[in-house]
Each structure stands twice: as C-alpha cells, then as structure tokens.
Amino acid sequence: MPELPEVETIRRTLAIHVTDLMIKNITLIWPTAVCGWEGKAFEDLVIGRRIIGIDRRGKYLLIRLDEEITLIAHMRMTGRLNYYADHQEPEKHTHVVFTLEQGEVHFSDVRKFGRIQALPTPLSVSESSLRKLGPEPLEHEFTPAVLKDRFGTKKVSLKAALLDQHVLAGMGNIYVDESLFQAGISPERRVDTLSEEEISKLHQAIQTVLQAGIDAQGTSFRDYRDANGEKGWFEQALQVYGRGGEPCQVCGQTLERLRLAGRTTVYCPRCQK
DNA sequence: TAGAGCCTGAGT
C-alpha cells in the first residue's frame, strides 16, 4: 500500500519518463476514477496540456501541467501509475489511459479507491484537502519540537496520532509500526506521556525509517509497484509489520499483534515501552 | 472518537 516512500518512488520513476511530454488523449474506462473542477470535464482541463514536473505532498502526487493545472493523484491502497513506452492494451483493472506524445500512462486500481483530480494550480495548495496536511517528515523544518507541537494536547495513542495525516503527512500502517519499533516506544502509549528524549528518538526513527524505505524503493508487501512495474525491496527490512507471532529480531520475544486505532498493529512488548 | 462505506482478491 503506497505510503510516503512508495509515492516518492512512483514520483521519481514516473517523472523520468513523462516530464515535458504533452497529454494527447485520455481514455476513461472507469470515469469515476477522475474528477474535474467546477463542472469542467476532466478531459477538457487536461488534454493538450504539457507535463512540467511532478511533486509530492504526503501520499499525494501533484502532476504539474502547463496552463496552471495540477493533477492530484492518490493511490490509496492498490492504485498504480504505470508508464509504457509503447502502446499497451489496458489490463483488467486499468481505469484511465493517458496517451502522451511518447508512450502512455495507465492508472489502475484493483480496489477502486484511488482518484485523480484536475484542479487549477493555485487552488491545489490553498483550497484542497492538501492544505490541512501535517508537515513533511523528511524536510529540514521537521524537528523534534515540531513533532511535539503537532501532538499538541491530544490524548490519543501514538499509533492513532502517527496515522493522522493532519499530524504528520505520509505515514501509513507499515511505516508507523516500523518507526515505533525503531524508537523503542509502544504504539499504545498516549502521545501526552512522551518525554523530550522519547520525542527526539521517535523523530529520528521516523526520518531514518522513511529514508530507508525510499532508498529501498518502497515496500511491496502486496500490490505496490513503481511506474516501471518494479517492486521495492524494503519488505525484507521490515522488523515488525506482518511479523506478528514471530520472534523479535532483536530480543527474541514473540511479537504481539493487536488492533489499535482500527488497524492491525505489531510490536515487541520487550523492546517497546 | 468510533464506525460505516468504498472495493476486490487472497487466504482460511
């Protein structure tokens, strides 16, 4: 499931192929996957536009087009954006085909949760849901003090707080569990019980784990692929996610699996306090 | 702040 490292990998692998290319045509196989702005059809906003770059904000991809248009894409759980240099017949779950000057981009999504929206570029930052997102965890501005500030006076579990995109943008179930293991803090701890030292350890762990995920080009636990259809290899570095019942790789204690904030959560009761 | 709904496929 694409979280920050996976979305960043899609951004990089896609940008190499599509930057500076014009979108010649769009085929909407399942039109619900896209949405225009103020009654304007998605195709009208996008066809004939040139792709000038791709940014990322949290788990959102921002595909910048000329004429002040931005495509905001969210993969949710099983969405993919694939680039093909040559014509490719759409696969079973392909919902949108972008025909470029050279090659095609296919948006596919088994679960049909992902969406691509076309918006005027100034609005895409000020008026959309992006505006409410928390800080980018890998930017210099993200410090332990910022993390503490984002937790504020909340009285929720660390698990719930770190999954909340308004607190911090880009983490999902995999990287939250891995960061908490790395920091040695239990996912059940309430955010208002953390010491300064624990906040610092958590901040460091979040940055280390996310950067390691990017370096490994993501985690392909189930469905994730980059724009070239390639898997990432961070799965083999996972310490806790998907390992409930197995021995902790650090201390040997059986990893505990529970449901927290509505999500399956795995942690080591001995290493994480 | 907890739960439903959106979806389909894999696993039991």
Add this chain to the structure above:
DNA sequence: ACTCAGGCTCTA
C-alpha cells in the same frame, strides 16, 4: 462463505 487487508471521508 467468511474474514481480512487499510487510506480517507463522512456520520453518529
């Protein structure tokens, strides 16, 4: 046939 996977939005 049923459970689970889970990001996000909306409702109670």
